[in-house]
Amino acid sequence: xxxxxxxxxxxxxxxxxxxxxxxxxxxxxxxxxxxxxxxxxxxxxxxxxxxxxxxxxxxxxxxxxxxxxxxxxxxxxxxxxxxxxxxxxxxxxxxxxxxxxxxxxxxxxxxxxxxxxxxxxxxxxxxxxxxxxxxxxxxxxxxxxxxxxxxxxxxxxxxxxxxxxxxxxxxxxxxxxxxxxxxxxxxxxxxxxxxxxxxxxxxxxxxxxxxxxxxxxxxxxxxxxxxxxxxxxxxxxxxxxxxxxxxxxxxxxxxxxxxxxxxxxxxxxxxxxxxxxxxxxxxxxxxxxxxxxxxxxxxxxxxxxxxxxxxxxxxxxxxxxxxxxxxxxxxxxxxxxxxxxxxxxxxxxxxxxxxxxxxxxxxxxxxxxxxxxxxxxxxxxxxxxxxxxxxxxxxxxxxxxxxxxxxxxxxxxxxxxxxxxxxxxxxxxxxxxxxxxxxxxxxxxxxxxxxxxxxxxxxxxxxxxxxxxxxxxxxxxxxxxxxx
Amino acid sequence: xxxxxxxxxxxxxxxxxxxxxxxxxxxxxxxxxxxxxxxxxxxxxxxxxxxxxxxxxxxxxxxxxxxxxxxxxxxxxxxxxxxxxxxxxxxxxxxxxxxxxxxxxxxxxxxxxxxxxxxxx
Numbered sequence: 001x002x003x004x005x006x007x008x009x010x011x012x013x014x015x016x017x018x019x020x021x022x023x024x025x026x027x028x029x030x031x032x033x034x035x036x037x038x039x040x041x042x043x044x045x046x047x048x049x050x051x052x053x054x055x056x057x058x059x060x061x062x063x064x065x066x067x068x069x070x071x072x073x074x075x076x077x078x079x080x081x082x083x084x085x086x087x088x089x090x091x092x093x094x095x096x097x098x099x100x101x102x103x104x105x106x107x108x109x110x111x112x113x114x115x116x117x118x119x120x121x122x123x124x125x126x127x128x129x130x131x132x133x134x135x136x137x138x139x140x141x142x143x144x145x146x147x148x149x150x151x152x153x154x155x156x157x158x159x160x161x162x163x164x165x166x167x168x169x170x171x172x173x174x175x176x177x178x179x180x181x182x183x184x185x186x187x188x189x190x191x192x193x194x195x196x197x198x199x200x201x202x203x204x205x206x207x208x209x210x211x212x213x214x215x216x217x218x219x220x221x222x223x224x225x226x227x228x229x230x231x232x233x234x235x236x237x238x239x240x241x242x243x244x245x246x247x248x249x250x251x252x253x254x255x256x257x258x259x260x261x262x263x264x265x266x267x268x269x270x271x272x273x274x275x276x277x278x279x280x281x282x283x284x285x286x287x288x289x290x291x292x293x294x295x296x297x298x299x300x301x302x303x304x305x306x307x308x309x310x311x312x313x314x315x316x317x318x319x320x321x322x323x324x325x326x327x328x329x330x331x332x333x334x335x336x337x338x339x340x341x342x343x344x345x346x347x348x349x350x351x352x353x354x355x356x357x358x359x360x361x362x363x364x365x366x367x368x369x370x371x372x373x374x375x376x377x378x379x380x381x382x383x384x385x386x387x388x389x390x391x392x393x394x395x396x397x398x399x400x401x402x403x404x405x406x407x408x409x410x411x412x413x414x415x416x417x418x419x420x421x422x423x424x425x426x427x428x429x430x431x432x433x434x435x436x437x438x439x440x441x442x443x444x445x446x447x448x449x450x451x452x453x454x455x456x457x458x459x460x461x462x463x464x465x466x467x468x469x470x471x472x473x474x475x476x477x478x479x480x481x482x483x484x
Numbered sequence: 485x486x487x488x489x490x491x492x493x494x495x496x497x498x499x500x501x502x503x504x505x506x507x508x509x510x511x512x513x514x515x516x517x518x519x520x521x522x523x524x525x526x527x528x529x530x531x532x533x534x535x536x537x538x539x540x541x542x543x544x545x546x547x548x549x550x551x552x553x554x555x556x557x558x559x560x561x562x563x564x565x566x567x568x569x570x571x572x573x574x575x576x577x578x579x580x581x582x583x584x585x586x587x588x589x590x591x592x593x594x595x596x597x598x599x600x601x602x603x604x605x
Binding site for chain 2 (some may be wrong): 189296322351382
């Protein structure tokens with residue numbers, strides 16, 4: 001097969017100064033490039049029963065999964081489009097989406113076997129390099145399917161499973177059938193139903209009892225086609241006393257028309273297990289990012305969502321944790337950055353369903369150039385969950401008069417003996433703060449960046465170092481030109 | 485089809501606990517069928533799951549939706565809430581999938597004289 005030509009030049013080797021210059025380039029240059037399309041299969045736009053059956057057939061799925069998909073499609077079609085959240089949601093055109101695009105035969109275990117044009121994209125995004133340096137395993141999804149997957153041999157020997165969800169279903173059907181859609185059933189909401197009908201790719205992670213995966217597992221999701229829909233499905237099961245940190249990142253080319261990303265992520269932390277799930281969402285600003293993420297934590301288990309939303313046109317995402325066992329702990333750290341034309345409707349949900357459970361939600365949003373950041377959260381303490389403790393803090397930073405911040409907290413308490421706190425602040429980068437820094441010789445733009453970095457620091461310090469650096473670079477990139 | 489019945493209180497007494505109420509002849513609830521029974525302030529779903537009759541509170545503990553309009557799976561003996569998809573075990577009332585996490589009440593079923601009866605409190 002001839003190697004197709006990409007529309008972008010190869011990544012040159014850069015000096016440090018040149019690299020710093022690149023940081024300040026715009027998104028289109030850094031992430032917004034796209035490759036020529038050389039696909040094995042690209043479904044025509046639109047959703048139909050035939051397409052759902054075809055996806056299932058392509059993947060040679062068992063009958064129960066095919067029936068699951070078709071039932072989910074019925075749920076999707078029967079449910080109205082939600083009217084809450086954002087007015088932008090009404091613009092999603094489900095008929096103008098490619099629901100399935102296959103770029104490669106299978107998920108390869110060597111970068112050398114990945115099709116050249118796709119590999120070049122991931123090289124440019126720095127994924128193979130990151131794998132070599134600091135990861136336990138990597139999955140790379142291009143359009144609908146995972147094109148590369150690898151996990152360290154020593155983890156495999158300990159029984160850790162980290163593979164794409166399609167392979168997970170093929171190779172570990174019993175495990176998948178036992179847990180799949182138990183945390184987020186297809187009829188949970190319209191978008192979860194859509195994902196359940198057309199899901200493709202995503203990660204399947206299984207960590208056996210007592211195994212600690214010391215370095216993070218990472219998945220990288222890339223959309224290339226215009227009007228693409230990406231519907232990955234991720235299921236992470238951490239057996240008792242185990243630990244895993246899963247990190248995901250995502251980017252897409254900048255197009256004038258819209259794409260849709262609608263994932264479903266289910267986490268199951270068995271007694272005493274700990275799962276940390278970090279997202280650095282940096283879709284281009286033509287992507288609707290409508291995602292359902294939910295976790296269960298049994299006795300003494302901990303689940304942490306670290307959720308950074310920088311990109312997309314509209315994000316609606318509220319990672320949730322059901323604390324089902326005594327002394328379980330849940331934590332959501334969320335940063336949202338809303339620039340021109342963006343609405344980040346992010347938040348968190350924590351349900352205390354057992355005694356002596358604890359949780360924290362720290363949410364921060366930054367809005368500039370007319371962007372809108374919303375915090376939408378739920379904190380629920382069920383009857384009988386005595387001794388529950390929770391703290392919710394949401395802070396918003398407005399960088400100009402045109403931007404907007406909203407907070408929609410819901411708190412339901414069904415028990416007397418609880419300790420629940422909620423704090424919300426909205427502030428703007430004040431002239432006095434800027435004046436103070438500028439009086440120490442710091443230029444205005446630099447001063448503004450410093451204030452923003454200080455604002456998000458409590459969350460970026462929770463990221464692995466490599467991601468914290470990337471996060472700060474991305475924020476700097478977003479901040480370019482915000483003064484004057 | 486869901487048959488709605490008036491509250492049955494054969495003894496004409498209130499608040500005598502527990503109490504046995506008659507639902508219907510066995511042949512009127514075939515395998516795979518279910519019906520709603522209202523008694524005082526209770527709404528009870530009665531299900532024939534592959535020949536065995538079960539009764540649970542007809543209220544999804546997630547957002548109070550009715551369960552008897554959901555899908556009965558006779559293999560797993562579960563009912564799926566039509567609103568958000570939580571599946572309840574008909575034998576125990578336990579939710580097997582989120583978003584519901586609180587069990588619903590179950591009721592003892594008595595088959596006597598070819599009639600389905602429930603023990604309620």
